[in-house]
Amino acid sequence: MADERELDACYEFAKKLVLDAGKVIAEAIDKDKITESKGIDWDLVTEYDRKVEDVLIKSLSNEYPTHKFIGEETVAREGRLPELTDEPTWIIDPIDGTANFVHRFPLTCISVALLLNKVTEIGIVYNPISDQLFTARRGRGAFLNGRAIATSRVKDLIQALVAMEPWIAKNEHYRANVYRRMHAVIQGTHGIRSLGTAALTLCYVAMGAVEAYHVESVDSWDVAAGKLIIEEAGGVVIDTNGGKLDLMTPRVIAACNKDMADQLVQLFKDTISISLDENLM
Known part of the structure; x- marks a missing residue:
């Protein structure tokens, strides 16, 4: 399925489907929501996560019966992450920013990506609350509501607005790194922001609203669509250590350009060196 006309059809079908599914979220935002824990107290799921994902996968399956799917709620139900193959695969997050949705904070979104040959x-x-539709086709640019977007031209980290997610420090495995890196970003940049939704924050890098974004402890469905949107807008998405991003276990540095990404990589490496020096004192 490498034919451009087929990809055009997939894109138009998925875009309409996402817009229709967004109505479920927009209509539900002011209602009382039924929530339950996934076993981690900061990772909530609502009946609407399931409803949106079921609608998306059912409709896409009917249209493309040979395609595969990786979806957040499906993985949660099955208890395992499927292997990413070369087959056409849709990666879906029905509601990214579920905690925002539960609290009626208007930064929440649906994220859908189609992969071929990985x-x-x-x-x-x-984001159906603010009616922001970010889209990208590989090699064709990135768009917000049909208007072409581009990343920021800022190249100096000290002038950058950088987004991070401090709530990840609730996980003991990430706590020390989060605190060290946040301190370094606060001291070494123009400002720091936390939006509570990885997919939407990646899009804000793409549109130039923030220069960079760092997050770990996320999944492929948080990143797959936003990564392409940033790259098509002129930015880069790499691993925290500076290498190629592993989409299935993403440790993300997303930036408006390579200079900015490299500076963040070095900043985080410096925090490790400083920590080791302090421990030796």
């Missing part, structure tokens, strides 16, 4: 060909991220 390469993302289509990325769609939609």
Whole structure:
């Protein structure tokens, strides 16, 4: 399925489907929501996560019966992460920013990506509350509500607005790194922001609203669509250590350009060196 006309059809079908599914979220935002824990107290799921994912997967399956799917709620139900193959695969997050949704904080979105041969060909991220539709096709640019977008031209980290997610420090495994890195970012940049949704924050890097974003302890469905949107807008998405991002276990540095990404990588490496020096004192 490498035919451009087929990809065009997939893109148009998925875009309409995401816009329709967004109505479920927009209509539900002011209602009382039924929530339950996934076993981690900061990772909530609502009946609407399931409803949106079921609608997306059912409709896509009917249209493309041979395609595979990796979805947040499906993985949660099955208790395992499927292997990413070369087959056409949709990676879906029905509601990214579920905690925001539960608290009626208006930064929440649907994220849908289509991969062929493990390469993302289509990325769609939609915030139905503010009616922001971010889209990208590989090699064709990135768009917000049909208007072309581009990343910031800032190249000096000290002038950058950088997004991070401090709530990840609730996980003891990430706590020390989060605190060290946040301190370094606060001291070494123009400012820091936390939006509570990885997919939407990646899109804000793509549109130039923030220069960079760092997050770990996320999954492929948080990143797959936004990564393509950033790259098509002129930015880069790499691993925290500076190498190629592993989409299935993403440790993300997303930036408006390579200079900015490299500076963040070095900043985080410096925090490790400083920590080791302090321990030796």
